[in-house]
Amino acid sequence: MEPITLDENICYYVLIPIFIVCIMVSFLRQKILVVLKSDTKVDLKEVKNSQLLTRAKVLRVNADFLPEKAFRSRKAFFNKKDTGAFWNPPDTPNPLQAMATQDPTQVMGMLKSQMAFVILNGGLAYWVHFLFSGFLVAKAPFPLTYKFKFMLQRGVDLSSLDVTYVSSLSWYFFILFASGGIVSLLLNLRGAPQHEQEAQDIQAMDMINPMMGGMAGPTAMPGMPGSQPDLKKVYQQERDNLDIVSHDFALATVEQRLVQKWTKQKQH
Amino acid sequence: MDEAGTQMTLLRKLKERMSTRRPDEILRYGSQLLRRYSNRLHDELYTILEHVLLAACDMGHRQWIDYCMSALRSKFAGSIRLRRLEGMVKEAQGDYQGAKQIYQKILEEKPEDMLTRKRFIALYKGQRRMAECVDYLNKYLEEFVTDTEAWHELGEIYISDNCLSKATFCFEELVMYDHRNPYYVITYAELLYATGEYELSRKYYCFALEMDDRNTRALWGILLANEQLHGSKVFPIASSAASPATDKPPTSSKRKDGHGSSSAANSPATQSVTPSTTQSSSTREEHTARVLTKMALAKLKEVYVRVKGGHAQSTLAVLQDMGA
Numbered sequence: 001m002e003p004i005t006l007d008e009n010i011c012y013y014v015l016i017p018i019f020i021v022c023i024m025v026s027f028l029r030q031k032i033l034v035v036l037k038s039d040t041k042v043d044l045k046e047v048k049n050s051q052l053l054t055r056a057k058v059l060r061v062n063a064d065f066l067p068e069k070a071f072r073s074r075k076a077f078f079n080k081k082d083t084g085a086f087w088n089p090p091d092t093p094n095p096l097q098a099m100a101t102q103d104p105t106q107v108m109g110m111l112k113s114q115m116a117f118v119i120l121n122g123g124l125a126y127w128v129h130f131l132f133s134g135f136l137v138a139k140a141p142f143p144l145t146y147k148f149k150f151m152l153q154r155g156v157d158l159s160s161l162d163v164t165y166v167s168s169l170s171w172y173f174f175i176l177f178a179s180g181g182i183v184s185l186l187l188n189l190r191g192a193p194q195h196e197q198e199a200q201d202i203q204a205m206d207m208i209n210p211m212m213g214g215m216a217g218p219t220a221m222p223g224m225p226g227s228q229p230d231l232k233k234v235y236q237q238e239r240d241n242l243d244i245v246s247h248d249f250a251l252a253t254v255e256q257r258l259v260q261k262w263t264k265q266k267q268h
Numbered sequence: 269m270d271e272a273g274t275q276m277t278l279l280r281k282l283k284e285r286m287s288t289r290r291p292d293e294i295l296r297y298g299s300q301l302l303r304r305y306s307n308r309l310h311d312e313l314y315t316i317l318e319h320v321l322l323a324a325c326d327m328g329h330r331q332w333i334d335y336c337m338s339a340l341r342s343k344f345a346g347s348i349r350l351r352r353l354e355g356m357v358k359e360a361q362g363d364y365q366g367a368k369q370i371y372q373k374i375l376e377e378k379p380e381d382m383l384t385r386k387r388f389i390a391l392y393k394g395q396r397r398m399a400e401c402v403d404y405l406n407k408y409l410e411e412f413v414t415d416t417e418a419w420h421e422l423g424e425i426y427i428s429d430n431c432l433s434k435a436t437f438c439f440e441e442l443v444m445y446d447h448r449n450p451y452y453v454i455t456y457a458e459l460l461y462a463t464g465e466y467e468l469s470r471k472y473y474c475f476a477l478e479m480d481d482r483n484t485r486a487l488w489g490i491l492l493a494n495e496q497l498h499g500s501k502v503f504p505i506a507s508s509a510a511s512p513a514t515d516k517p518p519t520s521s522k523r524k525d526g527h528g529s530s531s532a533a534n535s536p537a538t539q540s541v542t543p544s545t546t547q548s549s550s551t552r553e554e555h556t557a558r559v560l561t562k563m564a565l566a567k568l569k570e571v572y573v574r575v576k577g578g579h580a581q582s583t584l585a586v587l588q589d590m591g592a
Contacts, residue, residue: 047380051414062444067440
């Protein structure tokens with residue numbers, strides 16, 4: 001098939017403008033999110049629970065480095081019947097009730113950041129579609145299978161067209177998903193080291209959240225009450241895990257090991 | 269170029285010292301940076317301001333405190349971090365009541381703020397109100413049970429209060445979270461020794477030595493623990509004098525100094541690695557103790573031979589007396 005040559009002007013007036021505008025909008029979105037970000041309220045009880053679970057896990061993993069007595073007393077703290085920490089889960093309010101009493105600002109915060117995302121990206125997609133629909137802007141320098149057609153040629157319905165050509169709308173999506181690295185690189189070049197982590201967090205968040213849409217919300221967001229698994233079950237499981245652990249003191253023969261090690265050192 | 273160069277070196281020197289607690293040096297480099305290049309530091313400016321402020325608090329340097337506070341205030345008015353810093357300045361000036369009020373206000377708004385809670389602990393400690401400090405730490409640890417810093421602080425306070433078994437618990441916790449930290453392990457071993465668990469104590473000393481075999485604290489610890497377990501017969505001189513006919517060649521006491529001897533000290537040790545099975549467990553234990561003592565003495569000698577100064581010389585003499 002005859003290769004299609006793309007006009008040079010397409011590069012100057014379509015490819016590069018879309019790229020620049022996308023990057024700029026990413027910047028803008030980041031700034032907006034920083035402004036809109038409201039402090040998430042942390043529930044102290046939840047913190048306490050998760051810390052307890054972490055401690056139990058650490059105990060499980062590093063049990064061998066503790067003397068048996070120490071291990072037993074810690075295990076008893078968690079597992080002792082009726083009085084242990086894992087026998088008395090704090091009551092979790094049922095989800096519906098929690099919904100009703102939940103802090104509305106939290107929902108507002110999420111709504112705001114989602115709105116920012118929807119408006120900006122939706123607007124941008126509309127803009128690209130409106131101005132540049134029907135353009136082929138680039139060609140991939142390597143062969144691709146037919147399945148890529150839907151990904152690379154959105155907005156251009158030509159069944160006979162070679163798969164390696166990229167349409168303008170697909171180019172836009174491509175930049176949208178790939179711009180995260182470039183944006184954070186540019187931010188760092190401008191010298192904002194202490195905000196780095198924050199920026200990445202935000203980026204990771206706004207990349208993932210809107211993908212999930214509103215429906216997947218409850219399971220994905222840690223702040224939502226629906227996400228709270230049943231503590232009774234979690235505790236029960238952790239208790240079983242702790243019961244299984246057999247304490248095998250790692251330092252039982254440490255003297256011999258040390259003597260051996262030193263002897264070897266001397267011989268060399 | 270020179271301007272930028274000096275700025276960079278100053279910045280580097282400051283950053284090296286940020287993690288150490290040397291307020292005089294931080295203040296020295298930080299103040300130079302702020303004086304000369306404060307308009308060229310961009311976002312880094314605020315980190316430096318914060319560090320210089322804390323250093324100035326430590327040193328009691330009024331003018332820098334005021335300067336840094338006003339600079340930070342103009343940028344971050346009302347932020348919790350700034351308010352916490354305000355509290356710390358008050359603490360440094362001795363206004364504990366004012367500091368406490370600030371912290372309480374922050375906690376009312378944000379009860380999960382760990383750093384502010386820790387300020388309370390520091391506040392009590394600064395006033396030497398240890399009982400309250402311990403109470404608060406315990407309450408804090410109930411909520412944030414995985415905070416090793418707090419466990420460490422509590423352990424140290426218990427040690428200084430002579431509550432050794434409670435301190436032992438704290439350090440157990442620390443060893444559980446990070447058993448690759450020789451400092452935790454050694455301190456735990458020392459606490460076990462102090463509470464009479466000599467055998468366990470020796471195990472943890474050995475464990476620390478597996479990580480770093482030049483650790484004199486652990487080496488002396490082994491000697492002490494062995495002495496407690498078996499009396500002075502584990503020392504080469506004593507053992508050879510008391511029972512010259514046992515499995516040990518009596519040469520050990522006659523050994524002279526120098527490096528050749530330390531390798532010779534090893535030959536009985538090589539045999540002892542695989543003790544014959546006919547030995548009863550108690551004598552085998554004793555044997556291990558002897559070998560360990562001897563090797564620890566050799567190691568200690570190795571370490572102190574390299575150290576210059578009269579102190580090391582007298583230590584070497586002591587080691588010689590013990591049979592190294």
